[in-house]
Amino acid sequence: MNFNSNINEVSDPSDWDNCKLPSLSNLDSLLRCQICKDFLNAPVLTNCGHVFCSICIRRTISNSNKCPLCLEETYESSLRKVLILDNIVKWFNNNRNDLLKNLSIDLVNDSQNDSSSDISVISELNGNGNVNVNGNEGKKEKEEVQDNLVECPICGVFMTPDEIQGKHIDQCLKNPNGSTNRNTKRTTSRSFFKNSSSSDESTTPKNTKKRQINIQLQPNSIKKKQRIPNLDTSISTNKLKEKLNYYKLPINGKRNELEQRMKEFINLYNANLDSINPVSDISLISKLKKWESLINNNIHSQNNNNIHSDTNSNNSSANSSPPITFDEETIRRHQNEHKSWNKKNKNHYEDLIKIARMNMQKQKNKQLINNEDNNNNNKHHIDDDELSDIDTELIT
Amino acid sequence: MPPKFSTAHKRLLRELKEITKNPIDGIIASPLNDNDLFHWRCIITGPNDTPYEFGIFEAILNFPSDYPLSPPTMKFLTPIFHPNIYKDGKVCISILHSPGNDPLNYESADERWGPLQSIEKILLSVSSMIADPNPNSPANIDAAVLWRNNKDKYNETVKKLVIDSLSL
Ligand SMILES: [Zn+2]
């Protein structure tokens, strides 16, 4: 497998650079965890006001109790989930490709070259009829802003009084969940915020359904679960095994492996309680297994690397993370790779050498000149312009 | 079950993307081969106005499987005479040390490794360390002593190695 092909599969904020709204890269990076650089997953808030993926910050502070951003003391017990942000991130992530497609420059060239303002860009794109929105809606959206909209008492969608009094209310009464797609989409953002602010008022099944359309809440099963307290590393190995056993985790391995396993499970388990899409305990255990094989297997087998013969993913007997060293052997092992790296970067490298030699020569010449006239004494500052032109320099 | 999409893997891939899109001035860095994101090779050019100027220094970076929780290690392949670089090329710099890993306590925590650091920041720090040696953490005692007591001789030694490595 070649990661040069993967490189475009990982998203990053620079993906927006060449679109019609490059400032979306700011939003994109704000919605990312600064530890893993991926979109926030089960975001939690620290005391100091910073937000990370629950699992990322938990792993970080089990190393040292500091917020990686501001270095303020941070403890697991102070982490608070931020469900609304979880929803926002999921929405952004789910709609990201469509947004990118809609905002790509090509598309703009196909239609019109009107770049007067961001707002006009968006409405123009709505009129373009791609994926999420169709032509009529784009225009309707504009009118809608001026209209006095009312909320349908049944489905919570905003529309004109005429619309509600017309066909809609009948349809809605027949099928409260299935209001016409057109209307639901058109007002998604409104009902989204509406629901979030009134989230604790309603208990009727109707309203629960309405919420599920727009804002996801944590399932009740998760809310009832208790967090596992931090591992007390002074407990006996037997107690530790009991604890592992209680959570149906393997009890093989050395003491430090058991501790590692228990700690990571606690991290995974507690992080899962911060997610709006929690997984089952069984999936947590399989995640733990995967994690353990990554941490314990040495780096070569980790990457399915065919070059190295030691590819053997036998996780259970893996030795605990071997320190990475640069012994002669490692380097010899990588000799072929170094050769091909050199080949790939040959042009760069030769250019650098050439420039370096040239500059060295220049400096020598310069020193000669310098020695001749002593009024321009000691240190000489060489800037890029000077470097790029030997002839001029030799004359001066 | 190919463990390709570990946190470390994805993060390294993103950093590669970033570095490819916005290369760092005077520095080249990329993975050693196409299958393995955990070993990188890089070239750092000697900073201007230092005896290292015009030098081209190659190094390898080795990433642990729990990157970015733990820092990578870095080793120069090109001979380089510097107070903070061991004779075998290993680099001793605070950004490559975890916060807990500072027996002498001479490095302030915010300079040390944390998951918010990056390959780019490492390479930039190493580049500025080359220009400004840190006398508090000598790795090459000879170089440290010479640097403190006899700058001319130090500069000369550095330069000679640079010239040799460029085969001038
Ligand atoms: Zn994260």
Ligand SMILES: [Zn+2]
């Ligand atoms: Zn903080």
Ligand SMILES: [Zn+2]
């Ligand atoms: Zn309705």
